[in-house]
Amino acid sequence: MALSLHNTISRKVEPFIPFDPTGKKVGMYCCGPTVYDFAHIGNFRTFVFADLVRRYLDFRGYEVTHVMNITDVEDKIIQRVAEQKTTLGEYTARYQDAFFEDLKILNCVDPHHIPKATDHIPEMIDLISKLMERGIAYQAPDKSIYFSIEKYQGCGCQYGRLVKLNFEEMRQGKRVSDDEYEKESVADFALWKTRVNEDGEVYWPSPWGEGRPGWHIECSAMSMKILGTSFDLHLGGEDLAFPHHEDEIAQSEGANVQEEGKPFVKYWLHGAHLLVEGKKMSKSLGNFYTLRDLLDKGYNGHEIRQLMISAHYRETFNFTLDGLAGARTALNRINECVTKLRGVAANTQTDPATEVITKFTTALDDNLNVSSAWGVVFDWVRDCNRKLADNSMDAETAAAELAAWELIDTVLGVSVDQEEAPAELAELMKERTQAREAKDFSRADAIRDELASKGWTIEDTAEGPRLKRL
RNA sequence: GGCGGGGUAGCCAAGUGGUAAGGCAGGGCUCUGCAAAAGCUCUAUCGCCGGUUCGAUUCCGGCCCUCGCCUCCA
Numbered sequence: 001m002a003l004s005l006h007n008t009i010s011r012k013v014e015p016f017i018p019f020d021p022t023g024k025k026v027g028m029y030c031c032g033p034t035v036y037d038f039a040h041i042g043n044f045r046t047f048v049f050a051d052l053v054r055r056y057l058d059f060r061g062y063e064v065t066h067v068m069n070i071t072d073v074e075d076k077i078i079q080r081v082a083e084q085k086t087t088l089g090e091y092t093a094r095y096q097d098a099f100f101e102d103l104k105i106l107n108c109v110d111p112h113h114i115p116k117a118t119d120h121i122p123e124m125i126d127l128i129s130k131l132m133e134r135g136i137a138y139q140a141p142d143k144s145i146y147f148s149i150e151k152y153q154g155c156g157c158q159y160g161r162l163v164k165l166n167f168e169e170m171r172q173g174k175r176v177s178d179d180e181y182e183k184e185s186v187a188d189f190a191l192w193k194t195r196v197n198e199d200g201e202v203y204w205p206s207p208w209g210e211g212r213p214g215w216h217i218e219c220s221a222m223s224m225k226i227l228g229t230s231f232d233l234h235l236g237g238e239d240l241a242f243p244h245h246e247d248e249i250a251q252s253e254g255a256n257v258q259e260e261g262k263p264f265v266k267y268w269l270h271g272a273h274l275l276v277e278g279k280k281m282s283k284s285l286g287n288f289y290t291l292r293d294l295l296d297k298g299y300n301g302h303e304i305r306q307l308m309i310s311a312h313y314r315e316t317f318n319f320t321l322d323g324l325a326g327a328r329t330a331l332n333r334i335n336e337c338v339t340k341l342r343g344v345a346a347n348t349q350t351d352p353a354t355e356v357i358t359k360f361t362t363a364l365d366d367n368l369n370v371s372s373a374w375g376v377v378f379d380w381v382r383d384c385n386r387k388l389a390d391n392s393m394d395a396e397t398a399a400a401e402l403a404a405w406e407l408i409d410t411v412l413g414v415s416v417d418q419e420e421a422p423a424e425l426a427e428l429m430k431e432r433t434q435a436r437e438a439k440d441f442s443r444a445d446a447i448r449d450e451l452a453s454k455g456w457t458i459e460d461t462a463e464g465p466r467l468k469r470l
Numbered sequence: 471g472g473c474g475g476g477g478u479a480g481c482c483a484a485g486u487g488g489u490a491a492g493g494c495a496g497g498g499c500u501c502u503g504c505a506a507a508a509g510c511u512c513u514a515u516c517g518c519c520g521g522u523u524c525g526a527u528u529c530c531g532g533c534c535c536u537c538g539c540c541u542c543c544a
Contacts, residue, residue, distance in 0.1 A: 011474085031544080039544085046544040076542075163539070164473050189541075215542090237544030238475090247541090272475075273538070280537090310493075311483060315475070316537060323482060326494035333493090336507065363484095371484045375492035382509090389501095389509050441503055448505080459506050468506085 003060060003365045005233075006314060008162050008241055008268040013367045018062070018232045019266060025063045027231030028054065029223040029265075030111070031240055032068040035095040036076040041289045041304070041319060042274040042281055044106060046237040048305055049271040049313045051108040053235060055411045056364055058109075067226050068111040069219060070096055072118050073202065073212055082200050088118070102291045105301035106308075107413040113226050117218035121204045124213045124221040128191045128206075130255040140182040143194035143209050147247070149187040152254050159187075159250055162268060163242040189247050190214035216247040220264075224252060230262040238270040271313045277320050294324070303327045306414045309370055330378075331414055337381045338405055339418050340388050343463065344398035352403035356380040360408050377408065421467035425456055429465055432458065 003016040018026045030050040033039050039047075050068070057064045072092040081091045103110075117124075128145055131137035136151045149159050183190075195203040195210040203210045223231065229252070236245060245268060252264040276287040294304055307327040311317045356376060363372035384401055387393035393401075409415040421429075428447050435443040448458060451467070458465050 033544080034542095043544045049544090074542095165540070187541080239539065239543055241474095242539065243541045244543095271544070273544070275537080307482090315483095318482075320482080322494080326482070329495090330493055333507095340508090369484075371482095371493095372491075375484065378492050385508055436503075439503080445504070457506070460502075460504095461507075 003056075004367055005267055005269060006367050007266075008270050014267070016267065019230060019262070024061075025065070026057055026233065027065050027067075027227035028057070028233040028235070029067045029069075029219070029227060029231060030234075031219060031236035031244065032070050032114070033095075033099050034071040034074050034077070035092045035099060036074065036080060037095060038290045038292070039095075039099050039102060040281060041276075041291060041294065041308075043237075044102065044291060044304075045274045045308050045317065045319075046235075046271045047103060047108060048106055048308045050235050051103075051106075051413070052309055052313070052368065052370070052411070053233070053269065054109055054111070055413060056368065059407070059411045060361075065113070065227060066109075066111040067113040067115065067223060069222050070099075070114060070116045071215075071218055072096065072116050073218075074117075074215060078199055078202050078212075081202060082198060088202050105291060105295070106305045107301055109413075115222040115226065117213065117222070120218060120222050120225065121206075121213065123225050124217045125192075125206050127217060127221050127224075127251065127255055130257065131191065131251065134254065134256060136254045137191055138184065139208055140184070142182045144182070144190055144211070145192035145208055145214075146183045146188040147191050147250060147254070148184060149250070150185055152250055155254070155256075157250070157253055160246065161249065162246050165242070189216065189243065191217050191251070216244055217251060219244070220248045220252040220255075223248075224257070224264075229257045229264070230259065231265060233267050233269060234265040235269040235271065238272050241268070241270050269313075272316045274308075275316060275318045278318055289319075297321070299324055299328065300416075302414045302416055303331055306331050306412075309412070310374060311371055313368060313370070331416075334377065334381055334405075334414070335416060335418065337384050337388075338402065338415060341384060341393075341398045341402045341405070344388065344393055345395055345402050348395040348399035350396055350399045350403060352407050353397075353400040354404075356401070356404050357407060360411075364411070373412075377412075380405075419469050421456060425451060425454065425467055429458055429467055433465055 004013045005016050006013045017023065020026070030047070032047075033043060047068075054064060054066045070092075073088065077088065077092060081088050084091065128137060131147065132139075132145070134155070136155065137145050137147050138151075139145050153159055191214045192206060192208055192211050193214055194208070195212070199212065203212055223234070234245065234248075249264050252258075258264060274281070276289060279285055279287060281288045291301075291304065295301075303324060304327075307319065307323050308317070310323075310327065359376040359379075360373050363369050363376055366372070380401075384393065387397070405415070428451060432444045432447040435441070435447065451457060452470065455470050456467050457470050459468055
């Protein structure tokens with residue numbers, strides 16, 4: 001068995017075979033955030049999905065180079081910088097910092113490279129120059145540089161591979177007549193936007209005059225700089241397939257920098273969007289959540305992460321607060337089981353149990369069938385609990401199962417170590433034990449209440465009482 | 471209109487040509503001073519109509535509903 005992934009470009013699930021002849025090295029690029037505001041949980045679904053891919057590739061033994069960009073120059077940002085009379089760097093830093101804090105809370109592994117658009121203006125100019133040289137890009141009367149779809153197609157390239165488009169229909173659209181673009185053709189997109197008054201101090205020099213990059217060019221320039229002109233995986237939200245990714249392909253392949261016969265990107269993966277309580281997130285519906293909103297409701301990052309990766313990435317996922325409560329319970333169940341396994345395993349060290357790992361791997365190899373993988377995990381939890389309940393779990397087995405879980409959790413990233421209770425609470429617990437031995441149950445219950453008020457509870461187990469976070 | 475996802479128990483969600491994983495919620499039981507945890511157990515004619523087949527939720531055709539994209543968008 002080997003890993004298969006759905007490739008948007010072929011619309012099929014294909015065996016994953018990296019460019020690297022040894023099949024080890026994998027280049028992966030994920031379109032990161034545009035830092036014009038706080039990211040919402042819908043954005044994070046995509047980033048958690050990318051993190052799952054990254055972690056699974058690591059788990060499968062690939063040597064992954066994971067790149068996630070930061071788009072820190074773009075229309076909305078420029079507009080807000082002007083409104084708030086701040087600088088670009090100051091404005092974007094705030095949202096960028098918040099974004100990485102949130103990623104950490106969601107237990108996402110850091111990408112190896114996090115390039116920023118504003119740090120790669122020369123690379124973009126270089127790429128645009130190549131397109132100009134080939135005659136695929138042109139300067140419009142307004143001085144902006146546009147990508148010519150027609151010229152691109154004239155070079156034998158195909159435009160519209162990720163999404164089937166009907167240009168005839170599009171031409172008849174209302175939007176066309178309303179637009180004041182100076183482009184030669186509506187489908188053309190901006191590579192370099194010439195400086196206008198509203199841009200304020202946000203501009204860079206270029207061979208075509210002062211201005212700033214168009215929206216798509218940064219991803220082409222940065223991904224190829226770091227991963228090479230052809231790389232294995234490119235991911236993003238489904239809405240990015242068109243026009244963003246389509247245009248990335250056009251720019252990158254239009255520059256003709258790839259080796260003969262090699263595409264810009266081999267596998268395109270797109271994550272579906274999130275609905276909240278069955279509806280598209282919107283502020284007026286009151287179902288618009290940032291990660292902070294959910295943390296304020298008392299949920300933690302692991303719970304939110306679990307819910308986000310409980311369903312397949314290619315399907316629209318309905319995010320609900322009920323679901324989040326369910327994720328908490330489900331996760332607690334796993335953590336309970338793991339804690340018990342730790343207790344039985346004590347310090348025994350051994351290799352991971354193979355059965356659960358094999359099943360888990362089989363599930364995820366099939367285009368990241370994470371629902372099925374969770375099924376494997378919960379079946380495993382029940383099996384372990386059964387053995388723990390009837391005392392047929394010896395230290396060796398427990399250690400093996402534990403090691404297996406730890407390996408699985410390098411992919412899922414949801415496990416939390418049980419919190420150690422403060423000493424004074426442990427004292428209270430001892431007092432309760434004494435009260436119970438003296439059959440002073442009212443005192444015992446009073447201590448239980450006192451602990452509960454501090455957020456802890458006592459569980460009487462076969463090995464004696466233990467303190468647990470409520 | 472074009473293109474692409476979906477419709478499986480109260481909710482979320484896998485899956486298969488031979489009557490359907492898992493999670494949450496709910497009911498019953500065991501265990502427990504109480505509780506928790508855990509275990510056992512109960513809860514689905516798989517959107518509708520045809521067709522193919524010994525047999526379809528799974529394949530084919532049609533229909534209905536729903537969501538997304540069609541140059542702001544994860």
